[in-house]
Amino acid sequence: MKNRGTPTLEDVALSSKVSTATVSRYLNNPEKVAKSTRSQIQKTIQKLGYTPNLGGRMLASNKVRMVGAIIPTMANAMFSNGIQAFQEELSKNGITLLIASSGYDPKQELQQIQSLLASGAGGLLLIGAERPKKTVRFLNQRNLPYVIAWAFQEELNGYYAGFNNRLAAYDLAKVVIDHGHKKIAMIAGISENNDRAGGRIDGVKDAIADHPDTVRLVDLIETKYRMEAGGNAFDTLMSKVSKPSVIMCGNDVLAAGVIMRARQRGIRVPEDVSVTGFDDLNIASALAPSLTTVRVPHYAMGRAAAKLLLKLIQKDEKAKSAEFGTEIILRDSLARIA
Amino acid sequence: MKNRGTPTLEDVALSSKVSTATVSRYLNNPEKVAKSTRSQIQKTIQKLGYTPNLGGRMLASNKVRMVGAIIPTMANAMFSNGIQAFQEELSKNGITLLIASSGYDPKQELQQIQSLLASGAGGLLLIGAERPKKTVRFLNQRNLPYVIAWAFQEELNGYYAGFNNRLAAYDLAKVVIDHGHKKIAMIAGISENNDRAGGRIDGVKDAIADHPDTVRLVDLIETKYRMEAGGNAFDTLMSKVSKPSVIMCGNDVLAAGVIMRARQRGIRVPEDVSVTGFDDLNIASALAPSLTTVRVPHYAMGRAAAKLLLKLIQKDEKAKSAEFGTEIILRDSLARIA
DNA sequence: CTGAAAGCGCTTACAG
DNA sequence: CTGAAAGCGCTTACAG
Numbered sequence: 001m002k003n004r005g006t007p008t009l010e011d012v013a014l015s016s017k018v019s020t021a022t023v024s025r026y027l028n029n030p031e032k033v034a035k036s037t038r039s040q041i042q043k044t045i046q047k048l049g050y051t052p053n054l055g056g057r058m059l060a061s062n063k064v065r066m067v068g069a070i071i072p073t074m075a076n077a078m079f080s081n082g083i084q085a086f087q088e089e090l091s092k093n094g095i096t097l098l099i100a101s102s103g104y105d106p107k108q109e110l111q112q113i114q115s116l117l118a119s120g121a122g123g124l125l126l127i128g129a130e131r132p133k134k135t136v137r138f139l140n141q142r143n144l145p146y147v148i149a150w151a152f153q154e155e156l157n158g159y160y161a162g163f164n165n166r167l168a169a170y171d172l173a174k175v176v177i178d179h180g181h182k183k184i185a186m187i188a189g190i191s192e193n194n195d196r197a198g199g200r201i202d203g204v205k206d207a208i209a210d211h212p213d214t215v216r217l218v219d220l221i222e223t224k225y226r227m228e229a230g231g232n233a234f235d236t237l238m239s240k241v242s243k244p245s246v247i248m249c250g251n252d253v254l255a256a257g258v259i260m261r262a263r264q265r266g267i268r269v270p271e272d273v274s275v276t277g278f279d280d281l282n283i284a285s286a287l288a289p290s291l292t293t294v295r296v297p298h299y300a301m302g303r304a305a306a307k308l309l310l311k312l313i314q315k316d317e318k319a320k321s322a323e324f325g326t327e328i329i330l331r332d333s334l335a336r337i338a
Numbered sequence: 339m340k341n342r343g344t345p346t347l348e349d350v351a352l353s354s355k356v357s358t359a360t361v362s363r364y365l366n367n368p369e370k371v372a373k374s375t376r377s378q379i380q381k382t383i384q385k386l387g388y389t390p391n392l393g394g395r396m397l398a399s400n401k402v403r404m405v406g407a408i409i410p411t412m413a414n415a416m417f418s419n420g421i422q423a424f425q426e427e428l429s430k431n432g433i434t435l436l437i438a439s440s441g442y443d444p445k446q447e448l449q450q451i452q453s454l455l456a457s458g459a460g461g462l463l464l465i466g467a468e469r470p471k472k473t474v475r476f477l478n479q480r481n482l483p484y485v486i487a488w489a490f491q492e493e494l495n496g497y498y499a500g501f502n503n504r505l506a507a508y509d510l511a512k513v514v515i516d517h518g519h520k521k522i523a524m525i526a527g528i529s530e531n532n533d534r535a536g537g538r539i540d541g542v543k544d545a546i547a548d549h550p551d552t553v554r555l556v557d558l559i560e561t562k563y564r565m566e567a568g569g570n571a572f573d574t575l576m577s578k579v580s581k582p583s584v585i586m587c588g589n590d591v592l593a594a595g596v597i598m599r600a601r602q603r604g605i606r607v608p609e610d611v612s613v614t615g616f617d618d619l620n621i622a623s624a625l626a627p628s629l630t631t632v633r634v635p636h637y638a639m640g641r642a643a644a645k646l647l648l649k650l651i652q653k654d655e656k657a658k659s660a661e662f663g664t665e666i667i668l669r670d671s672l673a674r675i676a
Numbered sequence: 677c678t679g680a681a682a683g684c685g686c687t688t689a690c691a692g
Numbered sequence: 693c694t695g696a697a698a699g700c701g702c703t704t705a706c707a708g
Contacts, residue, residue: 008685019695024687034693049479054458056685058393059700066436066457075422075637077415084413087439091450096457098404099437101425112429119404119434120392120458141387142344227620256624263626282565286594288601288626299413346701357679362703372677394701397684 007048009056015044027052064122064313067306068098070112071127076225077281078251079127082149085302086125093310106193110135117142123309129153129160130195145312149305150196152323159312160321161305165196168294168326169203169248172276175328176246177207177215180337181274184208185219185244187233187254197222200250200278218244225250230257231264238267245274245337252277252284252293259287259333270335280329289332297324345386347394353382365390392458402460402651405644406436408450409465410532414563415619416589417465420487423640424463431648444531448473455480461647467491467498468533483650487643488534490661497650498659499643503534506632506664507541507586510614513666514584515545515553518675519612522546523557523582525571525592535560538588538616556582563588568595569602576605583612583675590615590622590631597625597671608673618667627670635662 009027013020018037026033026041033041044050058065067090071079087097098116102109109131113124124139124146139146145159152162176184186204189197201220208215219237223229230249234257237244249255255277262269269275269289277284277293284291304322311319347365351358356375364371364379371379382388392403405428409417425435436454440447447469451462462477462484477484483497490500514522524542527535539558546553557575561567568587572595575582587593593615600607607613607627615622615631622629642660649657 009687010685020686021688021695021697022693025694028687032693037693051456053397053685054456055393055396055398055702056700057687059391059397059702060393060685060687061700073422074412074425075419077418080415080418081413084411084439087412087437091438091453094453096453097437099425099435100429101422114389115429115432115434117389118392138387142389227624253620256620260624282591282594283621283624286565286598286621286625290598347703348701358702359679359681359704360677363678366703370677375677391701393686394684395703397686398701398703399684 006053007050009050009052011048012041012044012050015048016041058120064095066096066098066120067123067125067309067313068100068113068116068119068121069125070100070102070109070116072104073101074099076253077283078225078253078279079150081298082302082305085299086306089303089306090310093306095310104190104194106132106135110138113138117144123147123313125149125305125309127151128195129156129158130193130198145309147305147309147312149301151199152321153195154321154323159308159319160323161301161308162322163296163301163324163326165199166203166206168296169200169278170206171203171326172278172294172328173204173207173248174210175330176248176274176276176334177211179246179274179334181246182215183218183242183244184215184246184248185237186217186221186248186250187230187237187258188220188222188250189225189254190222197250204248218242223254225253227253227257227260230254231261232257234258234261235265238265238273243273246276246334247273248276250278252279252281252291255291255293255333256283256287259289259291270333274335274337275333277333284329285331287333292331292334293329295327295329297326300324344391345388347388347390349386350379350382350388353386354379396458402433404434404436404458405461405463405647405651406438406451406454406457406459407463408438408440408447408454410442411439412437414591415621416563416591416617417488419636420640420643423637424644427641427644428648431644433648442528442532444470444473448476451476455482461485461651463487463643463647465489466533467494467496468531468536483647485643485647485650487639489537490659491533492659492661497646497657498661499639499646500660501634501639501662501664503537504541504544506634507538507616508544509541509664510616510632510666511542511545511586512548513668514586514612514614514672515549517584517612517672519584520553521556521580521582522553522584522586523575524555524559524586524588525568525575525596526558526560526588527563527592528560535588542586556580561592563591565591565595565598568592569599572596572599573603576603576611581611584614584672585611586614588616590617590619590629593629593631593671594621594625597627597629608671612673612675613671615671622667623669625671630669630672631667633665633667635664638662
């Protein structure tokens with residue numbers, strides 16, 4: 001014992017009259033150590049109150065002990081469920097989650113990627129497929145396993161655990177059109193640097209393009225995913241001459257803002273204007289009227305992302321992207337019109 | 339370059355034609371390096387895509403680089419805002435957040451504490467003041483700095499960044515009673531192992547005890563913080579002979595469940611029964627009727643928790659607990675009755 | 677302002 | 693089943 005406070009593996013070895021190699025084996029592969037030696041070491045570890053030093057371990061071996069996730073924001077239910085599932089699955093496999101947020105800013109995302117790598121992340125969960133070349137280059141150069149969630153693009157390479165935002169929005173828009181709506185407005189998330197927001201816009205446009213002579217997009221506003229912003233966009237839309245019969249929102253938070261503001265303005269949903277959302281957060285069913293939206297399998301997606309990332313880290317050849325379907329949840333905020 | 343994939347500090351040194359000491363200085367105290375050397379190193383770091391190896395750093399110095407947070411659950415907006423703020427503040431100080439969830443289970447909490455420590459956490463954020471002696475003993479034995487958030491108990495030692503749940507609930511209950519309510523029911527979170535849930539119950543009871551002859555607690559149901567559970571508890575309450583005039587909920591999620599279920603049952607809020615929440619999540623203002631609740635300064639609290647923890651880690655003598663006040667937000671779900 | 681060198685605590689072939 | 697020893701990538705007095 002070098003008498004320096006925290007006991008080291010060497011202290012344990014000395015005190016147990018074995019080599020450091022044996023103590024290390026005891027720690028990592030106890031079955032490779034003779035029973036009698038085992039109990040001897042066990043005893044002195046107890047006595048000294050020894051705990052392995054992470055720095056030493058990390059340096060000497062290259063086992064992945066941590067994985068990072070960078071999400072646009074935590075202050076929002078959109079990612080909570082998925083991340084919870086992701087973390088649970090990692091924890092089951094003895095891996096710790098490092099987490100950071102980018103505020104939807106690609107520069108911050110790169111910064112946080114670097115920061116999490118510097119903190120020992122041996123793999124990464126990223127949200128969405130769209131990011132600057134610089135970031136992708138950095139990732140590839142480091143040969144870093146990473147999984148993209150909340151998106152799925154089979155044409156691009158990379159590993160995904162997600163869903164097709166464009167298709168999901170297309171399906172919802174088709175249902176909206178089937179309900180007789182011909183004047184559609186959209187309040188979307190900001191599509192710059194956000195392929196999920198962009199995909200949802202494109203999906204709505206696709207469905208409208210199927211009916212070029214009858215259905216049209218009367219307005220499209222991109223704004224932040226905040227209730228207040230949704231409400232403001234609603235005011236803008238309703239102040240125009242050509243009012244929509246339905247407002248399709250880029251997510252449930254925007255839709256909640258719209259429904260709330262409509263109530264304040266004395267505009268009835270869905271009698272005066274229909275509203276749809278995206279995500280099926282808790283809030284969707286609690287709103288009045290309850291919200292027609294797209295259900296995203298957040299929890300399953302988060303789990304799948306963890307499993308996929310774990311496979312990539314183990315260089316498992318069978319690692320394969322997972323695509324999730326989405327489901328349209330019809331509730332009261334969407335009216336059928338003549 | 340040893341041509342082994344990940345570039346090391348030595349590769350950077352070689353390629354920059356300086357010593358490893360200088361590169362290390364550049365990384366840790368750039369001002370100690372000549373400007374021209376600085377930009378030289380900067381360039382080759384960029385070129386090689388170098389990121390410092392955590393194991394090496396940890397082994398060579400004892401700086402705290404990571405901090406852990408263990409929260410009951412991430413799949414819930416209750417903690418999102420606070421954790422977001424906590425993470426942002428850490429990030430500003432170059433510290434990475436390790437995160438884990440306990441599922442409200444003290445055993446899992448201890449497990450996760452050990453796991454985060456083994457992953458290099460040099461400090462911890464914990465939720466609530468109540469935990470088994472075993473856990474507290476472990477924490478103290480390791481001499482580990484930690485901050486307790488979402489609670490504040492000046493009589494106990496330890497460091498807090500939080501608020502007094504009991505007092506906040508007491509204040510709200512007083513307002514409820516001032517509105518003329520005499521038959522109060524409460525749908526609370528599960529108080530076992532949860533001092534926040536317990537404190538809120540006690541606060542309501544305290545206020546009722548101020549009016550022993552006129553006001554009474556007609557019912558108290560403890561249940562999980564889920565909308566569905568809130569709805570079910572509502573059904574139970576309304577099936578009893580002695581119905582409450584107001585249902586005080588342990589948080590906004592439960593209240594949302596109540597309001598939703600009431601709507602389904604054709605029971606009007608607040609005409610037939612009033613409802614209150616706790617937290618002032620986004621959902622509170624979006625509900626119909628909008629929810630009277632207690633606003634908790636989640637964001638400020640998260641930031642303060644990070645600042646406090648950072649001070650503790652730096653052994654700053656001025657480290658001091660921070661108590662936050664809460665605010666009652668009067669909205670439409672609470673009626674004044676005769 | 678910079679470099680040579682020791683050392684942080686562990687793991688892991690390799691040899692026996 | 694066990695040990696001697698090299699080496700993982702970094703930081704930090706110390707000397708210049």
